[in-house]
Amino acid sequence: MTQKEPVKKSKYHLVDPTSLSFKLFLAYDIFMVFIIIFNLFCLGMNFFLMSSIGSWFFHTIHLPAVLDFYREHLHPWVITTEAWFIVFLIFELLVRWGIAIAQRHHQRWFFFPFIHWYEILAIIPHLRFLRLFRAGVIAYRLYEMGYQIFPKSWQDKGLFYYRVVMEELSDRVVITVLDGLKHELNTSTTHKDLISNIVQHHREMFSQVLAEILQENLSRELRADRERIAKNVGVIVNQAIEDTPELTQLLRLIPLVGGRIEQQIQSIGQRLGENITHGLIDPMAEPAQSSSSQPNLYADIAQRISRIEIENNAHLDELVRSAVFESLEAVRKQVKVKQWQEALKEQQPD
Incomplete structure (x- = not known):
């Protein structure tokens, strides 16, 4: 049974x-929303009726007396x-400021005008449009209280277009930054210092990562092929003894037991080769754990590799440049994907 996600509560849930x-x-x-919208409507109509466009419109419909x-x-x-x-x-505004000071709505008494800056600017005649912003703030506060101010379809449509605008703006910014970064890497040499750092x-x-990779992969392969490698080395040692004519000639000079000694030497040589091979492979096939007193061979190899100086290595620079450019291009392609178009296609019926 899946656990239910906690319901998000607004700051008004205790009211x-x-x-x-x-x-x-x-x-x-509700009263403030109404009078603000009514006030802006009256001002908008007044602007239209007092303009030359309004005069032309009423003369066109032959109602100049109304104008x-x-x-x-x-x-x-x-x-x-x-x-x-x-x-x-x-x-x-002054009354609400006084109430905010009396009830300590903010940590400092002078925070109120900064928090409600849009209300102060909306008093200026040329910035009357900010009154609509205040109406929107009030409407959102009512929405947080649980009142359905606008139909759900209007809210979904508004949220969709808001996401469209924000995605287009953010995509432009991200693409511009990526192009600038790519240009910087192409035209400067500072990236070499960055790579070195x-x-x-x-x-x-x-x-640490290199040691883990070697221990996980190389040791597994060595464990799987340990016996085969040991037998191959033993065969090579045996063949090397057979291919040594001086030893064969010397043993044949010994009557009766010369051939037997030659076989024993070959068998001992083969077993010796196998044992030496096991001795060399075992530390790598079964590396020492961190709790063991024996050193970890892979960790030692990785530390030695990590201490190698990499400055002025053209191949490394080319590798990093290629990886960075391909990563930037992949991000650029992903950013150029219009998520709002995908959402719009999903909403459309088949």
């Missing part, structure tokens, strides 16, 4: 939804309302 303070808080947030009525009677009211709304935003810093790790 009592039945309390009066919570209901007032909720009503105030004149708005400009004469409603436009001053919109300007006055905007002035009063700015005063309301200033007063509301990397090797110097990882000599001990390189030695």
